[in-house]
Amino acid sequence: MSVQNEWVPKTKLGKLVKEGKVSSIKDVIEYNMPIREHQIVDVLLPSLESKIIYSGVVQRQTDAGEVNSFKIVTVIGNKDGFVGIGSGKSRQLNEAQEKALIDAKLNITYVERGCGAWECRCGTQHSVPYKVYGKAGSVGVLLMPAPKGTGIVASEIAQQVLALAGVLDVWVQSFGETRNHVNTAYATLNALRRGLRFKKPVDWSR
Secondary structure: OOHHHHOOOOOHHHHHHHOOOOOOHHHHHHOOOOOOOHHHHHHHOOOOEEEEEEEEEEEEEEOOEEEEEEEEEEEEEOOOOEEEEEEEEEOOHHHHHHHHHHHHHHOOEEOOOEOOOOOOOOOOOOEOOOOEEEEEOOEEEEEEEOOOOOOEEOOHHHHHHHHHHOOOOEEEEEEEOOOOHHHHHHHHHHHHHHHHHOOOHHHOOO
16 A cells, blocks of 8 residues: 555645645745655655665763663655755664654755856756855855766765755865764755755746
8 A cells, every 4th residue: 555545644735745736845845835744755755765874872861870862864865856854863773763764854855956067058957056055063065066077076975965966066165073974964955955045047037
């Protein structure tokens, strides 16, 4: 039985998706409709891939002593313009992984891609359309358009986020405490999100 058949939506958006009245996740994001049920993403984007970018143990002090929990940070994407990052914490590893995956789906975003490199100008969606800067904690990330064939010139964590977003060629410059992999991932996602604030000339008439 499919996810859509098993799922009983509780939100208005979920009911619209279940009824087939909303069929585009891009429209959901562009109209700032909050995604409160991860099944919405399961239905509209069934081809998502996921990758764990951080796995660790955190401790919490209680009256009974120290309690250990697993913390997982996961990035998801369809390699075609959609990407999200989520975190989950639980005393059970599998439960932490599931929480991180659900959180990533609830925070999924659309990525504006293009060809902003003056050396290329091919017009295809292989890079970012312009320079864009993102920040998370002490880490800053600057994404710069690159011509076809350049690849993703970035740290391993930024590479994983950009690859799942569908960005094939880009130069990335990082600032701050880049050893913090979680902040690096969120800073990269923040840069991609900021790219949605600007419209390209071809979009002015829309």
